[in-house]
Structures are given as C-alpha cells and as structure tokens.
Amino acid sequence: MGSGNEIKTPHFANSLLKRMSVYNDRHSILYDFEETFYEIMEDEGAFKAKCWYWINAITTYLEFLKLKCLRGLIMFFTYLKTALRNIRRHKKYSIINITGLSIGMCCCIIILLYVKFELSYDNYHKDGSRVYRIPIKKETKSRKVAWPTNTAALIPVLRDKFTQVEFAGRLTFDNFVTVKYKDKIYYENNVAWGDQDIFNILTIGFLHGDRLTALTNPNTVVLTKSTAEKYFRGENPVGKSININNRDMKITGIIVDSPQNTHIKFNIIVSLLSQKDQWWMTHWPTAMCYTYIKLAPGVEVDKFEKQIADLADNYSIESKRRGEKITFSLQPVKDIHLYSHLDFEKESPGSVLYLFIFCTSGILILLISCSNYINLTSARFSNRSKEVGIRKVAGACRAQLFAQLVCESVTISLAALIIAVITAKLLIPYVNSLVGAKLEIRNLINFSDISGIIVFTVITGLAAGSYPAFITSSLKPAALIRNISLFSGNRIFIRKMLVTGQFVISIFLIIGSITVYRQIGYMKYSDPGFDKQQKLVLQFPAESVFTNRLETVKEEFGKHPSITGAAASSSIPGRRLSTSRIFPSGERAAKSMSIKFLRIDHDFLQLYKIKMAAGRPFSKEMKSDRFLGSIIINESMARLNGWYNPEEAIGKTFYDPPRPVVGVTEDFNFQGLQRSIEPLYMNIWPEKFAYFTLALDIKNLSSALSFIKVKHLELFPDIPFNYFFLDSAFEDLYQFEEKVSRVFGIFSLIGILISCMGILGLAAYTAERRTKEIGIRKTLGASVSGILLLLSKDFIKCLVTGTLIAWPVSYFIMNKWLQSFAYHTNPGWIPFITASTLILITAIITVSLQILKSASANPVDSLKYE
C-alpha cells in the first residue's frame, strides 16, 4: 500500500469485520477491504473511502448473517440425513424404540383430549362465573338427602325480593311426552318446561325466533334443530302449532342441539307458564325444578348464601314439624359435572376421582414408555461404541459427535410423535364409542397445546440422548473400540428397577381387569330374586292408559300362543323408582318415612316369580285389595319397622285411614346388585300403570313380536309403540362398570405392550453384549436351553420381585373396590395367578426370541465377533 500510511482503516468497522469468522478463515476479508479502501482513497479521497468502508462493512455483515443461517440449515440437514441413515441401519432397535414411545404418546394424547373435554363442561355460558344452581339439602336425624332440583316456588321469591339476583329461572323435565304433528307422532325424552329467564342465564343459541320473547307467553315452545327435523323436514316451524301431551303449543323458536359438554340437555323447552296452575308450582315441599340464577355483578356468593338461608328456614311447616333441616346452597354451574355428588342428576355426572385416575394412568404410561426409551437409547449407543471410536480416530470433534447422537434421539422421538398423532386420530372413533364421549383431535390444535406437546417430545429426545451421548463422545477411542461396557453398576441397577416397575404396573392392570370382569359377570348372572328372562316390556305414559280395561287388554294380548302372561305396573325392576311418604297408622308425625314404591296389579308378583316370605300376593278375589288399598312390603321394609319375623307384619297397617299389609315378599334386587336391597312397598293403583310386561315363549319370537305390534296399534292408536326386553334393560344398570372394565382392559393391553417393548430392547442389548461369552460357553459344552436360562435369569428375578410387590397392592385396592358393591365376589386366586403367568409367558417368549439367535449361533462366529 502506497501513500496515506497515516490514514488507517476505520477501527470500529474493523472490529465488525473481524467478527465475521468464515470470511476471515476462508477468505481474506480484512485484506480485501484494506486494499479496496486505499484504492478508493486514491481515486476519491479519504472521506469517500471511509464512507464506503462503513457501508460495505455493514452490508457484508448482513450477508454474513445470511451465511450463518444457511450453514445452520445445511448442518441441520446433514445431521438429519446421518440420523436417518443410522436409524435405518439399526432397524430393529429403532422400530422397537419408536413403537414403544408412540404407544405411550398416543395414550397420553387421548387422555389429554378426554381430560380437556371433561373440564370443558358448561364453560361456554356467558358470564359463567355468575351462574349458579340452587340444590336442596334435607337433613333429619336418621337420613340426609341432597337433590339437584328445588321447589318451584323459590324462583318468584328470589326474583322479586332480592336485588342481588339479576335473573332467575327454572327447568323441569318429563320423559315419554307424546308429541304430535300432523301424522307424525313420537315419544320425546328430555322435554323441559322452563322460564323465559333461562335464556338469560344459560347460553342457548337461537337459530330461528326471538331469544328475548320466546317463552314469555304460556303454551309456547322451542325445539332443538334435530327435533324440529323429525316433524318439519325442511319447513321452518316457527309460528306453527305442535301438539304436546294433548295440548296445542305454538312454536316460537328453534335452538341449537345441546352440545355434548353440558350437564343439562334438552330436546324441547315449553314455556313454564303453561303449568302455572299446577299444584306443585306453589307447593314448597315438592322439589321438581332445576333452579338457576345469575347473580348481579359484584355480589359476593357467601353473603348471598347466608341471606337466602332464612328462606330455607321458613321452608314449610311440615318440614319444621318433622325436624328436617333444609339448606340452600349456590352451586356454580361450571362445577356441576365434575363436583356435584347429588342423586338424580339429569345427565350422568363425571367424576373428579376418575379424571384423576385417568390422568395418573396417563402419566404412568408415559413414564414407562419414556424410561424404556431412555434405557433402550443408552443400550443402543453403547453397542455402537466401535463405530463412534473409529469416527473419533478419523477426526470427528467431540461436540459434533454429541450433537449428532442427540440429533438422532430427537429425530426418533419426533417420529414417534407423528406416528402417535396418526394412531390417535384413527383410534378416537373407537374410544368415543367406548367411553361415550365426543373427542376430536381438532380440540388440540391450538398454539399452547401443540407447542407444549412438541416441546415435551424434543425434551424427551434430548434427555434420552444427552447422557449416553455425553459419555460416548468423551471416551478415548481406544476404550471405545475395545467395546468396553459404558454402563456398569449403577446403570444396571436402575435398568432393573425400571423393568421391575413395569412388571408391577402391568401385573396390577391385569389383575384389575380380571377382577372387574368377574364382578360384572357375577352381577349379571346371579339371581336377582325375580325372573327377568323372556320378558318383553311395553312402556306407556302414565295417563290412565289402562283405566277400566286392564283385563280386556290382557285378554287381547293373551290370544297369541307364545304369550304366557301379562302384568301391569308403575315401574319395573331396573328402572328408577320414586319415593313417597308412608307412615304406620296413627304415627304420621313421628314415624313418617320416604320409601320407594311400586304400583302393581294382581298378576305382577306371579309373572315375575317373586316369592312370598309371609302372607299372600294380591288377588282378584279379594276386592279389598283394590278398594281398601292393601299393601305388600318386602322383607327390608318389614325389618325397618321392627318386624324381624315377616309373619309379624301381616295385619299391621299404614296410613290414615289405615290400609293393611297382606303380604311380605322376599327381598328382590330391583335396583342392580351394586346396592343393597332397600325397603319397598307395593299397592294397586291402576291409573299409575306405565309398564306392561309380557312373558314370552322365546321359540316363536318374531311372530309374537308382530302380533304384539298389531295389537298395540289396535288398543292404543294414539300411543307410539315402544318396547324393550327386561333382561337387557337390567343389564344397562351395569353400564358404568362395563365402561370401567373396558378401559381397564385397554390399559392392561397397553401396559403389556410397552413392557414387551422394553424387555425386547433390553434382551437384544444383553444378547449382543454377551455374544462372546455365549460362544465360549457353547464351546465348553453348554446347551442352548442352558444358555437361555442363564440369560433370562435377570428378567425372571425382576418378574419375581415385581410379583411380590404387585400382589399385595392389587389385593388391597381391588378388595376396597369390591367392598363398595353390596353384592360382590371375592378377589380369589385366579386374577393373581393369571396375571403373573401371563407376564411370565410374554417375557419368556420375548426374551427367547432375542436370545435364541445368539444362543444357537455357531461359536466360531461368536468368538470372531469383535
């Protein structure tokens, strides 16, 4: 460089140039810039040169940043390519790893969806934090009841006398409501009667009609979209008239179908004003309505609760006399599904307990598969020590190796995630039908969930890979090539513990499944005390269907040879029974009880083959049975009244004017074997008969069925034909337990599968590691089976330990669960032995498959293996 030696290139710009590493190593950036600087200085002067220098330093730096990104991408793809190549090279390991991990992830995804769904109940109501339901709690010295419904008379008081209440509304329900439009006539369930204000409290979308005035007049009704479709296909029904229970109503709106995640669902809402003259609208002791309020903003819930406590105290004179304590409380609507433990909830409630169990199971399964993954990854790395050693000798730097290995494990875990998501999408329809929910993968597609899942997967990959990668990349090449085992002592113990843990969990799950299955079988097939075989039941609205013609109806149906008997009743075993007040004669005030009842006819007890413990069944000859209102009770009812010998009950009377007890039946299970048999009383009240039971001879079923249908049309032209078989209806009582059984079964399967994966991988690792040893033993004369036994020793030890832990724990837990049923089997030996044997067989098969290869190999090859 010639002149201008005093003028140097700008200092700070130089430091910027020096920061560009690649340009300094691979190119001579400082040199080039300097030369150009002096050239420009010569041509155009120092100022222009400095300007050029600065400007170009910055633009070049921008290009440098671009280069860095490019190099990063290139490096990333190189690592990816190598990772994929390595994965393909060790196919067996990789497949086992990926499968095990994706099973665990798939489980978790589904459980996550389910948990989100359960937590989302009723979270869509506008101002939801101010929306409450008011249940009622009645306490006497002997019993406590809590109902979700309340008295209809409460709402007007709340609305008028309390400014803290912004809106107040009721909903009361009826099933089997006859709905008729032109020629279409159906029974509708989930028919509600409600106040207009309900639309201001709960968020119910309106498709047609005016939300603000829909139910402000009596005899108006809104339908849900699908209900409207049934009667008005294609037409817009608003303004038309529809007949409900023989009353004409005007349709004022169409609402959206109730979503799955709400505690209260309806198909039709009729204006409650249509019922304003009913006796129960002002009768305080009757709790018929679900009562909802929306508090005004800023109202404190606890204070308000105390204020309405006074209302509770003045509930009714009768209640006061009976010494009942009435409490009103405010139940946030959002919490009803999971936390409400009241009887008679409209929809089957969720349970925080089961949610918690699912969550825990999900976490457990994920833990198992993650620990498997980490185990297998470290095993795999240690088997590749030779390859890594050679690469080190060839000059790979330690950081690169580490990054490479970690990249591999992250790739595997991401691949597992993809498979898990696809599998979950395929399985969700089955899960939905299994558990009765409506889960959708779509619910997880939002930023926080997706990023959470991906972050978790990447972390798993990192965690699984970093420790082994760290160790592998830090050892000296010589040690690696000599295939020294990287993991001794501690690691082996941890590995054994993990395997044992998996055994424990799998054994527990199998024991659980078998026990639940046996208990359900026991409940379904043990004798409930009445005959549920071959009974067809017709259901009617309880509106005096049989008045004055019960005998004629029975005769008509009896005309078919396959029909051997008929009886009518207000309800049937397996359907919910209501309670009513009954008291021993003369002791109305002191000994009034709420007892379940059945209204039956003369033939009921014979038809159902219910045995008498004392006295006689109702009979046509004894006119008093009908006109004096004779009562038959069951043994539990007798015991409740102190008559431990059923004979004592005969002749005793209830009610004023007194009605005599003419018979005591043996206890029969009218409610499912989960509960013990409650007291029951029966009498004759034909107006209340809603069920008609026919005993069939199963041989000619189809002809009997068509005969029944025709007869039904003849005898009850205005009533839709609705029938079911008693035994399947009774089995429906065990739906919940069946669900639990199925879920348990699935969890067991998953547990076994994942354990298999774990054992498979470890067996492969062991086999490979001890190839030389096996070769030597064979040379010295050991047999294949001898070697198998030797190598399996570890696993068998884990299995035995696992069994020793799992059996007591499972016994304790399953015993507790069984005790919650009034009628249950004993845990017994079968589940335990089956579980352990099953795991044993699976483990042996898995291990053998791996070890057989090495055990039967030619010793010459094994010894050459180095």
Added chain:
Amino acid sequence: MIELTKNEELILLSIWKLKDNAYGVTVRQNYKSITGKELNYGSMYNTLYLLVRRGFVVNNESDPEAKKGGRRKILYTLTPEGIRALKEAQKIQKLAWDNIPDLSIEES
C-alpha cells in the same frame, strides 16, 4: 448437468481468467469490469462458499507478502470439477445462441 447461476458462472470465469492472482479484490474488480456492477463482498464470499461446497473451487493461503506485517491472502483456484462446470456452461451457451443473428438495435 451442472447448473450454475449467472453470478456463479461469472465468478468462476474470473477465477479462471485471473489464474494465480484470484483473490477477493481482483475477482470483484473483474466482475465489475464485465457487468459494470459492484459486487458486495459478503454475497461474493457466500457464492464462493457454495462453490467450494460443491467442489468447484478451493481456497489456498498464499505466502505472506513481502513486507512488514504482510497479510496472507487467500487465493482461489478452480478444481477439475470447476473447469468441467465452465466447459459445460460454455457448451450450453454456444448451443443456445447458435444461429441467432446478432441482435442489433433495429428491429422490424
């Protein structure tokens, strides 16, 4: 077929023309003399980086300059692969422009 972008082709040609004197400044000057545009050092280095990756060019350190505190220049040389790439480019150029008359300003 080896594909070269315009810039890559021009830079390779410059290196070829400059023989033993191909380094940052000279390549840039050569590029300017052909196209009239000033090539940003950064984008030139990036293009060279990619050319090196593809195996057309190698970086060599030259001997230090014969003066006090002389820096080492980094010289670029074409590899046989690089020469082949240029040959192909030339062939394509010839084939494409064959039989096309000189594009003069007057067009009818």
